[in-house]
Amino acid sequence: xxxxxxxxxxxxxxxxxLGTLLLNYAAGLGCVCPEEGDTAxxxxxxxxxxxxxxxxxxxxxxxxxxxxxxxxxVPLPRRRLDTxxxxxxxxxxxxxxxxxxxxxxLGGTDVLGIGxxxxxxxxxxxxxxxxxxxxxxxxxxxxxxxxxxRSGAASSSR
Numbered sequence: 001x002x003x004x005x006x007x008x009x010x011x012x013x014x015x016x017x018l019g020t021l022l023l024n025y026a027a028g029l030g031c032v033c034p035e036e037g038d039t040a041x042x043x044x045x046x047x048x049x050x051x052x053x054x055x056x057x058x059x060x061x062x063x064x065x066x067x068x069x070x071x072x073x074v075p076l077p078r079r080r081l082d083t084x085x086x087x088x089x090x091x092x093x094x095x096x097x098x099x100x101x102x103x104x105x106l107g108g109t110d111v112l113g114i115g116x117x118x119x120x121x122x123x124x125x126x127x128x129x130x131x132x133x134x135x136x137x138x139x140x141x142x143x144x145x146x147x148x149x150r151s152g153a154a155s156s157s158r
Contacts, residue, residue, distance in 0.1 A: 004062060004129050005049055007100055011091050012047070018087060021045040021068075043070040045084065052126060061128040063106070064092075069118040078112060081121040092125055102128045 013019040024044035045068050052061040068084040070077045085108070092103045108123035 004101060004127060008064060008092070008127065009047075012088070015087070015091050017084075018045065018091060021084065022047070042074060043068070043080070043084070045069070045088070057126065058128045061126050063124055064127050065108075065122060065124045067113075067120050067122045069115070069120045072114075072117060072119055074119075077119045078121070081112070081119070085121060085123040088123065089125070092127070099130050101130055 013022060021044050024042075025046055045066050048065045048067070050063045050065070052058075052063045066085060066088050068081045068088075070080050074080060089105050093105075104126045106124045106126055108121065110121075113120040113122070
């Protein structure tokens, strides 16, 4: 069984751009050291997970939020932030095609956040694990525990 957070984390880190942005965030936290000679981190992403408690939410769904940051002095920050969030969307929706989870972009604020030295923008996705193989999901129809024994089939309880 696979945890949805691990699946999504793996997808993001395998993407060259998003993986670098995650490392930049880790470097900013002091979790990893940037290479010698690197200048200050120009951009990073901050992922976050919450249980989807909306009444209309599918069972087992999670809300996945990504806050993209760029330095204030970067030209065209809104365009860069939109590009990063669109890339996250492409990775998530492309992965949903493998049927491990379904995804729906809920959007985010179109207002840029102004932080200490950075400008940010946020987007949120509703991720619902596929029934097979992800903890917390209902088993798929016909899954092992739902299957009825076939007549003449061997039993493991003998």
